Amino acid sequence: MNLHEFQSKQLFRDYGIPVPDGRVVTTADAAAAVCAELGGSRWVVKAQVHAGGRGKAGGVVLAEDVAHVVEEARRLLGARLVTHQSGPEGLPVTQVLIEQPTAIARELYLSLLVDRAAERILFMASASGGMDIEAVAAQTPERIIQVRVHPAAGLQPYQVRRVAFGLGLEGAQIASLGRMMDGLYRLFSACDASLVEVNPLVVTASGELLALDAKVNLDDNALYRHAALESLRDPAQEDAREAKAKAHELNYISLDGNIGCLVNGAGLAMATMDLVKLHGGAPANFLDVGGGATAARVAEAFKLILSDPKVRAVLVNIFGGIVRCDLIAEGIVQAVREVRVGVPIVVRLEGTNAEQGLAMLAASDLAVETAASLTEAADKVVAASAARDASIGGDQSIGGHQ
Numbered sequence: 001m002n003l004h005e006f007q008s009k010q011l012f013r014d015y016g017i018p019v020p021d022g023r024v025v026t027t028a029d030a031a032a033a034v035c036a037e038l039g040g041s042r043w044v045v046k047a048q049v050h051a052g053g054r055g056k057a058g059g060v061v062l063a064e065d066v067a068h069v070v071e072e073a074r075r076l077l078g079a080r081l082v083t084h085q086s087g088p089e090g091l092p093v094t095q096v097l098i099e100q101p102t103a104i105a106r107e108l109y110l111s112l113l114v115d116r117a118a119e120r121i122l123f124m125a126s127a128s129g130g131m132d133i134e135a136v137a138a139q140t141p142e143r144i145i146q147v148r149v150h151p152a153a154g155l156q157p158y159q160v161r162r163v164a165f166g167l168g169l170e171g172a173q174i175a176s177l178g179r180m181m182d183g184l185y186r187l188f189s190a191c192d193a194s195l196v197e198v199n200p201l202v203v204t205a206s207g208e209l210l211a212l213d214a215k216v217n218l219d220d221n222a223l224y225r226h227a228a229l230e231s232l233r234d235p236a237q238e239d240a241r242e243a244k245a246k247a248h249e250l251n252y253i254s255l256d257g258n259i260g261c262l263v264n265g266a267g268l269a270m271a272t273m274d275l276v277k278l279h280g281g282a283p284a285n286f287l288d289v290g291g292g293a294t295a296a297r298v299a300e301a302f303k304l305i306l307s308d309p310k311v312r313a314v315l316v317n318i319f320g321g322i323v324r325c326d327l328i329a330e331g332i333v334q335a336v337r338e339v340r341v342g343v344p345i346v347v348r349l350e351g352t353n354a355e356q357g358l359a360m361l362a363a364s365d366l367a368v369e370t371a372a373s374l375t376e377a378a379d380k381v382v383a384a385s386a387a388r389d390a391s392i393g394g395d396q397s398i399g400g401h402q
């Protein structure tokens with residue numbers, strides 16, 4: 001789960017990490033009062049979306065007066081911001097952060113993540129901060145400083161000095177960096193974060209260190225013990241189908257292809273996607289209905305797949321071990337009663353009650369093609385999706401959705 005910049009900055013404040021003073025608004029009309037409250041004569045207006053690269057996309061603007069702040073807030077609020085990280089459809093802007101501007105001397109980079117191989121929290125830092133850290137990592141990886149913190153020993157002063165000297169800091173800045181790294185490390189551990197990124201970490205014109213941007217990603221598997229953090233979730237920033245899947249306890253991930261896949265078990269789901277690829281197709285999603293799938297949950301899964309307008313054919317691949325194939329068939333029939341299915345369906349059922357399942361599908365008025373083996377199933381679904389695509393001439397509006 002990702003947090004917004006303003007939420008991350010509030011966490012930073014809680015852990016003593018200096019950030020610019022700012023307020024969030026949801027309407028342009030509220031912007032003028034916020035400017036008065038913050039004081040000063042210039043403000044930074046920042047679109048709040050779960051994607052970086054806002055600066056280059058017009059989502060971070062330095063406004064010269066109150067009217068300009070209001071104008072920028074009006075332009076951004078309600079719009080979708082497309083950045084190089086947001087995907088082509090962009091993300092909706094429903095909140096805008098207004099901050100006091102900072103006079104920047106240098107832009108640095110500092111982040112924390114988990115180094116799984118080393119079993120340590122890893123600090124990464126670079127003197128080349130700001131908007132192009134990806135290019136630094138790709139072209140000059142030696143300019144990225146790394147220190148790994150031993151969980152029992154904690155962050156050591158020599159590690160702070162290594163980062164500080166690598167960043168070209170001096171004097172009191174070294175102690176400031178130590179306090180900042182200490183706060184970030186405590187935040188990272190206490191919140192069960194998976195990533196904390198400060199880009200840029202700036203040296204201000206007066207020589208102080210300040211976190212100008214803040215990004216916090218949390219480990220979903222630890223959210224059960226962070227109710228307060230969980231409540232910061234912004235579903236509007238998340239893939240709608242993935243959020244719906246989560247509510248039904250389905251493991252669903254959107255992909256770029258056009259073959260919907262309904263599979264039980266993560267391993268079989270991965271193998272199914274490989275197989276579809278091998279036979280020249282492209283999966284529209286990863287979907288694991290889980291071991292304890294009920295007919296109702298399968299129906300939800302099926303509806304979810306069909307709600308994706310990209311889907312040209314659906315492959316159902318079930319190995320009935322714990323899950324019974326007749327329940328899966330019941331779920332499919334139930335889903336199809338509720339939504340119109342405009343795409344071909346290929347089903348491979350194997351294992352417990354497979355015969356009953358196949359008989360139920362055959363008895364329904366569904367145009368289902370069955371396959372006896374995985375290879376046959378992949379072959380059939382790839383051919384079906386290609387035929388479907390050709391027959392509708394790439395018209396995105398006619399999919400299998402309701």
Ligand code: GDP
Nearest residue numbers: 044052053054055060101102130131199200213
């Ligand atoms: P991102 O592009 O989504 O990562 O958004 P950032 O919050 O990192 O802002 C992008 C860039 O805008 C920063 O790298 C800065 O160069 C610039 N910027 C942001 N806030 C200020 C500010 O208060 N003063 C100045 N001069 N530049 C700022």
Ligand code: MN
Nearest residue numbers: 052199200213
């Ligand atoms: Mn940034």
